[in-house]
Amino acid sequence: MDNSTIQQPVSSAVEPILAAAEKLFSEHGFAAVSMREIGIEARVSKANVFHHFGTKDKLYKTVIQRIIRASTELLDELDNGEDNFHSRLLRFNNGHLNNILKNSQGACLLIQESMALRSGHGQQMAAELLGNQFNRLVKLISMGQKAGDLRADADPAMVACLLVSANLFFFDAMPVIAHLDSVNFADDPDKYSAGVIDTLFKGISAQESEQ
Amino acid sequence: MDNSTIQQPVSSAVEPILAAAEKLFSEHGFAAVSMREIGIEARVSKANVFHHFGTKDKLYKTVIQRIIRASTELLDELDNGEDNFHSRLLRFNNGHLNNILKNSQGACLLIQESMALRSGHGQQMAAELLGNQFNRLVKLISMGQKAGDLRADADPAMVACLLVSANLFFFDAMPVIAHLDSVNFADDPDKYSAGVIDTLFKGISAQESEQ
DNA sequence: TACTATACTGACCGACCGGTCGGTCAGTTG
DNA sequence: CAACTGACCGACCGGTCGGTCAGTATAGTA
Numbered sequence: 001m002d003n004s005t006i007q008q009p010v011s012s013a014v015e016p017i018l019a020a021a022e023k024l025f026s027e028h029g030f031a032a033v034s035m036r037e038i039g040i041e042a043r044v045s046k047a048n049v050f051h052h053f054g055t056k057d058k059l060y061k062t063v064i065q066r067i068i069r070a071s072t073e074l075l076d077e078l079d080n081g082e083d084n085f086h087s088r089l090l091r092f093n094n095g096h097l098n099n100i101l102k103n104s105q106g107a108c109l110l111i112q113e114s115m116a117l118r119s120g121h122g123q124q125m126a127a128e129l130l131g132n133q134f135n136r137l138v139k140l141i142s143m144g145q146k147a148g149d150l151r152a153d154a155d156p157a158m159v160a161c162l163l164v165s166a167n168l169f170f171f172d173a174m175p176v177i178a179h180l181d182s183v184n185f186a187d188d189p190d191k192y193s194a195g196v197i198d199t200l201f202k203g204i205s206a207q208e209s210e211q
Numbered sequence: 212m213d214n215s216t217i218q219q220p221v222s223s224a225v226e227p228i229l230a231a232a233e234k235l236f237s238e239h240g241f242a243a244v245s246m247r248e249i250g251i252e253a254r255v256s257k258a259n260v261f262h263h264f265g266t267k268d269k270l271y272k273t274v275i276q277r278i279i280r281a282s283t284e285l286l287d288e289l290d291n292g293e294d295n296f297h298s299r300l301l302r303f304n305n306g307h308l309n310n311i312l313k314n315s316q317g318a319c320l321l322i323q324e325s326m327a328l329r330s331g332h333g334q335q336m337a338a339e340l341l342g343n344q345f346n347r348l349v350k351l352i353s354m355g356q357k358a359g360d361l362r363a364d365a366d367p368a369m370v371a372c373l374l375v376s377a378n379l380f381f382f383d384a385m386p387v388i389a390h391l392d393s394v395n396f397a398d399d400p401d402k403y404s405a406g407v408i409d410t411l412f413k414g415i416s417a418q419e420s421e422q
Numbered sequence: 423t424a425c426t427a428t429a430c431t432g433a434c435c436g437a438c439c440g441g442t443c444g445g446t447c448a449g450t451t452g
Numbered sequence: 453c454a455a456c457t458g459a460c461c462g463a464c465c466g467g468t469c470g471g472t473c474a475g476t477a478t479a480g481t482a
Contacts, residue, residue, distance in 0.1 A: 013429075031243030034469065045431050050471065052429090112323075114387050127387040138393045154415045157393045158406045165380030166373055173376070176325050176338040182349045182368045195369045203414020204365045224459075245439065256461050261441065263459085 014052055016042040022063050026105035029112060030060055061125070064113065067106035068129045075099065075133060085144035086201065089163075092140060094193045096133075097167040101189055107171060134160055159200070166196045225263055227253040233274050237316035240323060241271055272336070275324065278317035279340045286310065286344060296360035297412065300374075303351060305404045307344075308378040312400055318382060345371060370411070377407045 020041035024033040035056055039046040053059035075096075100107045113126035141156040150159075170192055178186035185192045231252035235244040246267055250257040264270035286307070311318045324337035352367040361370075381403055389397035396403045 029240050029242060031240060035471085036469085046470090047432075047472085048430055051431095054471095056470065114384060130384065130387050131391055134388055135391060135393065138391075150415055151413070154410060154413075155396075155406060157391075158396065158403075158410055159415055161380060161388075162373060162377055162407065162410065165376040165384070168380060168384075169372060169376030172322075173325060173341065173379075176341050177345055177372075180342055180346060180349075180368075182346065185366075185369070192369075195366060196373065199365060199369055199373065200411070201414055201416040202362070202365075203412055203416070204361055204370055205412040205414070246441085247439085257440090258442085258462080259460050262461095265441095267440065 013042065013044050013048060017044060017049055017052060017059075018063060018066060021059055022067065022105055022109070025060065025063060026108040026112075035059075064109065064125055067103070067109060068125060070103065071099065071106065071110075071129060072132070075136070085147060085149035086197075089140065089144065090194065090197050092137065093163055093167065093197055094190060096137075096164070097170060097189050097193050100167060100171045104171065111168065111172060134164065137163065162200060163196065167193075224253065224255050224259055228255060228260055228263060228270075229274060229277060232270055233278065233316055233320070236271065236274060237319040237323075246270075275320065275336055278314070278320060279336060281314065282310065282317065282321075282340060283343070286347070296355035296358060297408075300351065300355065301405065301408050303348065304374055304378065304408055305401060307348075307375070308381060308400050308404050311378060311382045315382065322379065322383060345375065348374065373411060374407065378404075 017038065020038050021033075024038055024041060035049050036046045038059075039049045042049070049059065053062060077095075110126045110129065113123055114130055137160040138156050141150065141159050144150045145152065145154065145156060150156075170189065174186050177183055185195060228249065231249050232244075235249055235252060246260050247257045249270075250260045253260070260270065264273060288306075321337045321340065324334055325341055348371040349367050352361065352370050355361045356363065356365065356367060361367075381400065385397050388394055396406060
């Protein structure tokens, strides 16, 4: 048969279940979502969810691993290009932010997971992902520093912290901040990202050279 | 009687219940904590928890309001002092970070609450608090800008974003980042805070004046 | 045709949930 | 002394939880 459905890896129900679980877990957290609700969202019986994933924990870990895989794949596409340091950092930062915004459900779940929740269902997996992304950014910054594009006394890890934290902040605090009249970049991620890079490059001090 | 117990506002059980609820909610989230567990943690019967707080939702909102009150009180102490802009910003940022670290349970709860969880048990309260703190910081930065201590083309709200996000990032991602060998400020909040201010003031660009 | 493996379901289980109930007890008031 | 109050508890309620199981539907194989 030459239908458009070329391959269906395991079963037609697995993917809807994973999508429903990712949506509900990210919206309400692990404990607040029941297997019955996931089955309803995926138009499948609760028993079938258990049939495919065994336990609630296994389903959750599968969801997290799927998010991590998608996230790293998206990030790999950003490693190409040989332009100068400033524009490359801008591309990386913009891509990182848009990556977060694109699948906000997954990002929400990973942030939940990386927080101090001691239960740690998938905590170490999230930690590994964030660590990898962070190291990659630090390496990029260090390269720019050795090439002379970045002042020598700046700490690459500190710069990476400022960049990543700015993006995470945009994602999960901007809905709260947006209504303040002092903020005019709430609805434009690209503008925000560019502003972050610009502010970070030029610094905020009034005197041009103090030493 | 002139005991040391001068006044006990309502009951001897209310405070332990609130403390237990704040601890458990921040560690595991709203849905993952049962009223029975809160009672056990507070060494009180579950029925007594309901006696004092009515419902689980009311207890949760009480906990959040208590955190918000404590947070704003701690922040009020930072508004004094008339030193120059740089050191004042340093003081504010350092105080903000230490404030978060001091009652990390409350901060954890507020961050959970301000995230995209659509349920919104105490979301608007958390949003109000974050908005107030943010506005206060923007005002401080604007004052420094008008006084000439800050370059005129910088956006105060953007600078505030960078500062607040850096602190939040330290709080909830540093346990994950700390193990990377590129990071050497993980266990010293003061050093981190000073580094953030320093990097932000001087900028990261190599050329001293590009215009 | 019969056999087998897998997807799938409704019915069901014990445990626990948020919340309520009747009732005990110490302290206060008159 | 009785009357009353609020803190407090064990027992219980209807309902939902994660998880199991017997049985059906379906497709491939021989």
